[in-house]
Amino acid sequence: MTIKTNKLYGLILTGGKSKRMGTDKGSLNYHGKTQVEHLYELLEGLTDKTFISCREDQANLDHLKSFPKVLDAFDDLGPSGGILSAFKQDPNASWLVLACDMPYLNRESLVHLIKNRDTNQVATCFFNGEKKWPEPLCAIYEPSSVERINHFVNLGKPCPRKVLMNSDVKILEPLQEKVLLNANTLSDLESFKKEKELSHEA
Template structure:
């Protein structure tokens, strides 16, 4: 299984690259790279073509779509036979417990193993293990102009699990949310 740090978004609401924000005394990119390296054969950072990284990276290959689906598809294009443990760079509360819980719950007979978002009760696509069998479904969604990885997950046989702590799944997207997250650390 490979790891993928989703970092190719525009960060327009935050006003700066979310992967470079520090929550743990290091950038999110560095923190998540080190964390995923404990569990994955290889770890990559998903980047848009305007970004650079000192870590192994995969540039987004599907430019027409502004969606996390682009990074996931690009990872599968890079290594289609590998499972991908995907984590978004804007989730500062993801820790070893989160990753360990997800991996222990993994069901390779399903197309993915995902946490259920506790607020909206849908599969949380931004911290999920995607099995190689889901790649054709993701590609078909892209080809049909659908950009929601969550919708693809909702329409596939996946294993859905509850997070031991819903806070683990919180995304930080604005300066106000960042300030609030720093207070909780």
Template sequence: MSHPRAPLYGLLLSGGASQRMRQDKAALPYRGEPQLLRAWRLLDAVTERAFVSVRDSQRDDPLRAGLPQIVDTYDAVGPVAGILSAQQRYPDAAWLVLACDLPMLDHDTLDRLIAARDPDATATAFNSSHDGLPEPLCAIWEPRSHALLLERYEKGSYCPRKALIQSHTRLLPAPGAALDNVNTPEEREAMQQRLESLA
């Protein structure tokens, strides 16, 4: 039985503590603008509505305050709190969930994900180019994924990647370097050099 296609909303995850980077990753500039704003523009262009996922302590942060927000209502470490909070607020939407620290991400990659979307699956995601496992933070989570994520959350399982592995996920080939992320000052410097060489 095929499911009706739910409206596609966007959720930009920006609530991470950025401990390895030692500063707010969302504010790091690439190509002249904070990566949060660059990722926001990409997401807002391909979804019906888009929101930034924030912790309560971040809602008045100047970088995030001007954008539509969904404040975490779940106590959890990591992105599952943001995903569950968004699903609770708009339960009939599918969510294109995006990490804010993907400097190589482009429109073509998001278009490919949306074109391959399977509303009968729990989610549609790319395989990682690094380990071949599903990438949960550039993925479309259908409304039916909420029950699975909530059940896992209540059992203390906060890893969205494991949820993708254990459910009916439509998996796409890795999109080259588009999902390479940056977690440390050393990785950031290397990424800046890569971007400059592409400019």
């Protein structure tokens, strides 16, 4: 059953170049399937629709081609470009934005984020305790965020973290300490797999 306050779409960001990982992060297998497929399944029943955010040259990659997409309409804006492209596709929706490099992210955390969403704020997000800032890539962006994102883009500061740090947002504590950890290197990938194996053996 979809949790609703108003129209909410999911957006899985896969447009990054993944230089440190050396491969497309969305294609990595943490949970017996590609990370894109895993996140898409996590969002099932929580959002009205879910889309993959990617560049046009990625659209027909094997691990992406079967999913509905929002193609990047803005160059060199990073995650903000993906978010703005989503609002360009449907400016009346709110968008639950997820990075594809958070292997510890779970459905329980997404339910918590949605249930505690404040539609009167620019966004609802978690506080990233490791980095000491609001986490921009596991967050719900309301239509009012477009003006704020564009403001920072025009200042030459397209980082969505700066948008959250300088806007009216609702910030939640994550349910688990590791849920927002990024996997940016092959070493991070192996560490996650080893930890998962040990938890299964325990």
